[in-house]
Amino acid sequence: MAVHFTSDTHFGDPRGLRIDRRPFPDLAAHDAALVEAWNAVVGPDDEVWHLGDFVLGPPPERIHALLSALAGRKHLIIGNNDGPATVAAPGWSSVGHYAEIEVEGRRLVLCHYAFRTWNGMGRGALNLHGHSHGRLTPIPRQYDVGVDPMGFRPVTLDSVLTSRRPRTAKTAPEKRGT
Numbered sequence: 001m002a003v004h005f006t007s008d009t010h011f012g013d014p015r016g017l018r019i020d021r022r023p024f025p026d027l028a029a030h031d032a033a034l035v036e037a038w039n040a041v042v043g044p045d046d047e048v049w050h051l052g053d054f055v056l057g058p059p060p061e062r063i064h065a066l067l068s069a070l071a072g073r074k075h076l077i078i079g080n081n082d083g084p085a086t087v088a089a090p091g092w093s094s095v096g097h098y099a100e101i102e103v104e105g106r107r108l109v110l111c112h113y114a115f116r117t118w119n120g121m122g123r124g125a126l127n128l129h130g131h132s133h134g135r136l137t138p139i140p141r142q143y144d145v146g147v148d149p150m151g152f153r154p155v156t157l158d159s160v161l162t163s164r165r166p167r168t169a170k171t172a173p174e175k176r177g178t
Contacts, residue, residue, distance in 0.1 A: 002046045003046070003103045004156055005160060006146070007053060007129070007146040008053045008130045009034050010053055011066050012062065035066070047073045051077045055082075056083070074092055075099070107120050107125040128142075130145060132146070134149030
């Protein structure tokens with residue numbers, strides 16, 4: 001069982017195409033691509049923590065259909081765009097505004113919003129969040145797991161931790177002597 005994180009899918013929300021300039025021709029293509037990307041990395045026994053702004057606009061039956069189409073056991077950390085129908089939708093294993101969990105020996109503080117400080121910060125705890133769509137300058141031990149900065153799919157903790165590591169430059173070829 002793997003544990004994945006994501007945020008700000010904004011299923012059914014046309015603002016994702018306009019404001020966030022997501023690379024999809026229309027909302028139907030957006031939603032279908034996000035479902036496909038999710039199911040390509042999440043298995044049926046995996047766990048997914050969705051850190052808010054799951055959907056905005058569709059009726060309750062569409063929300064239920066989306067949750068049913070997505071693989072894994074899903075937890076919702078409520079975001080500012082998650083209304084009563086999203087919060088009450090069948091298919092969530094848990095729903096809350098905040099959570100502290102441990103994954104792979106790492107303490108994680110989960111919220112929709114980025115914190116300036118968080119519980120355990122001085123002892124190595126990480127803050128995973130959404131809401132900012134990759135627009136905040138990151139601080140140490142804080143990661144935006146939204147679909148915009150994370151390639152439109154849920155990511156594992158290992159992927160989160162390597163997301164800001166500098167890429168190694170290819171070694172320049174040695175110059176030949178003349």
